[in-house]
Amino acid sequence: MNATLLESHITGYPRRQGKVRDVYDLGDRLVIVASDRISAFDWILPTGIPAKGRLLTAMTEFWLRFLKIPNHLISSRIEEMPAPFQAEADELHGRTMLVRKTKVVPIECVVRGYLAGSGWKEYRASGTVCGQSLPGGIRECEQLPEPIFTPATKAESGHDENISFERMAAEVGSDLAEDLRRRSIEAYRRAAEYARERGIILADTKFEWGRLPSGEVLLIDEVLTPDSSRYWPADSYVVGKNPPSFDKQFVRDWLETCGWDKNSPPPPLPAEVVTRTQEKYLEAFERLTGARAVTEESP
Numbered sequence: 095m096n097a098t099l100l101e102s103h104i105t106g107y108p109r110r111q112g113k114v115r116d117v118y119d120l121g122d123r124l125v126i127v128a129s130d131r132i133s134a135f136d137w138i139l140p141t142g143i144p145a146k147g148r149l150l151t152a153m154t155e156f157w158l159r160f161l162k163i164p165n166h167l168i169s170s171r172i173e174e175m176p177a178p179f180q181a182e183a184d185e186l187h188g189r190t191m192l193v194r195k196t197k198v199v200p201i202e203c204v205v206r207g208y209l210a211g212s213g214w215k216e217y218r219a220s221g222t223v224c225g226q227s228l229p230g231g232i233r234e235c236e237q238l239p240e241p242i243f244t245p246a247t248k249a250e251s252g253h254d255e256n257i258s259f260e261r262m263a264a265e266v267g268s269d270l271a272e273d274l275r276r277r278s279i280e281a282y283r284r285a286a287e288y289a290r291e292r293g294i295i296l297a298d299t300k301f302e303w304g305r306l307p308s309g310e311v312l313l314i315d316e317v318l319t320p321d322s323s324r325y326w327p328a329d330s331y332v333v334g335k336n337p338p339s340f341d342k343q344f345v346r347d348w349l350e351t352c353g354w355d356k357n358s359p360p361p362p363l364p365a366e367v368v369t370r371t372q373e374k375y376l377e378a379f380e381r382l383t384g385a386r387a388v389t390e391e392s393p
């Protein structure tokens with residue numbers, strides 16, 4: 095069985111819903127449930143992608159193990175969650191993480207090794223990204239001489255806004271800003287190097303960091319998943335052309351041509367688009383981790 099989980103319903107804890115994850119507050123810890131929701135063009139689609147939440151959870155775990163930097167994960171074993179979560183083990187296993195609750199640093203720590211998306215748009219308009227000047231003549235999706243740190247605000251709704259490093263420093267303090275810039279670039283470099291060996295380009299990614307009451311800084315949230323990163327298959331990469339994204343390509347292509355105006359709730363996805371998208375998430379997972387994914391409902 096391979097049912098789609100659009101939403102979890104655990105009672106007894108305050109729940110906050112993000113675009114993709116349901117976050118339950120246990121006081122000093124959180125339980126994060128990765129649903130199968132998928133978003134595109136800033137809308138959550140009415141159709142989920144079966145097992146997507148499991149694949150993204152497994153990828154986050156994989157990268158946390160790979161990076162070995164202090165992070166929020168306590169356990170992803172359903173047996174170690176509070177009883178109300180265990181009671182829904184069939185639905186929740188493999189997509190649920192028990193983590194230390196932190197005070198989130200309110201900045202998206204984006205690192206770009208290639209120039210695409212909003213970075214490319216700003217560069218084309220002004221020769222800068224987040225206010226930093228870059229050498230002239232860089233083409234769309236071209237690799238940068240060095241990875242750059244391009245912070246953004248965490249907008250409560252709508253689009254995140256790219257900001258300068260100086261503005262980040264003014265908001266969180268320059269010591270923390272410099273520390274997070276260094277840690278984020280280092281984590282990007284190591285992950286990009288590993289992915290490249292497996293035929294995948296990690297064009298850019300977004301990290302989130304949080305602080306414990308003791309002041310200790312932890313890597314939080316999802317880590318290096320296709321939802322927080324831009325992955326391209328290396329074999330179809332050509333400088334000057336925007337490569338197909340690893341995961342949402344079919345969804346975006348279909349939404350562009352189905353007649354939807356992007357200003358009203360989006361239509362359901364056809365089964366074909368769902369299947370092909372699920373295959374892409376599976377492929378990304380298997381190529382990056384070298385493991386076969388377990389996507390069934392029962393352990």
Ligand SMILES: Nc1ncnc2c1ncn2[C@@H]1O[C@H](COP(=O)(O)OP(=O)(O)O)[C@@H](O)[C@H]1O
Pocket residue numbers: 111112113114115116117124166193194195196197198302304314315316
């Ligand atoms: N360890 C943590 N402590 C506090 N908040 C966290 C932690 N890990 C993740 N979060 C928050 O949980 C939420 C995850 O849900 P998500 O679906 O990604 O939401 P969003 O739509 O805001 O991206 C994010 O707001 C993220 O900042």
Ligand SMILES: [Mg+2]
Pocket residue numbers: 112
């Ligand atoms: Mg998020």
